[in-house]
């Protein structure tokens with residue numbers, strides 16, 4: 001059996017099944033990207049909850065695999081050359097798992113890069129901008145009297161939704177017929193924006209009909225429904 005004992009993270013979150021991919025996460029829009037992909041792949045994995053209530057993300061054990069103190073992170077006992085591999089950053093994890101299994105990423109080189117481009121669009125645009133909108137609309141920033149910062153992120157989020165809506169015109173998924181890690185990266189953030197953040201009216205979500213249609217198809221997938229609940233409380 002693979003030993004993960006040399007990884008400090010396993011001291012705080014012991015691996016009951018050290019032969020399985022270890023997932024350190026929470027069901028946030030970034031965290032569920034990885035649990036959804038793992039569910040779609042049907043790979044055996046062991047989820048561990050990194051509680052923000054107890055500031056687990058700042059512990060030396062967690063920082064040893066995720067130095068930016070953010071979930072999600074994974075530890076794959078069977079990484080390249082059969083050696084364990086630890087990874088943080090959800091986009092990198094999605095690309096790694098899709099490449100490792102050859103699934104949810106197009107096999108042809110051009111399609112592969114096109115998919116990566118939409119993952120970068122999520123990682124550099126949708127994630128940070130929707131996240132800031134959440135801060136100013138839903139969390140502590142909503143108390144700020146000056147609404148200009150909020151409005152800036154509302155405008156940018158709407159613009160990004162417009163780009164996505166146009167891409168989805170006449171397509172089932174971001175990459176067309178093929179459901180890929182680009183969808184798994186982007187759609188949890190859209191769901192969060194209109195759901196948990198309650199910002200649907202603010203961004204006039206009803207005008208983004210293609211995004212709404214694809215989001216509905218996404219959440220109807222059993223693997224998505226399951227991945228959204230992991231790790232359980």
Ligand SMILES: N[C@@H](CCC(=O)N[C@@H](CS)C(=O)NCC(=O)O)C(=O)O
Nearest residue numbers: 028030057069070071072089090091
């Ligand atoms: N770019 C990172 C962002 C991850 C991220 O922002 N994670 C949040 C939860 S969604 C987090 O761990 N926050 C804890 C903190 O900042 O202390 C990724 O996609 O993995």
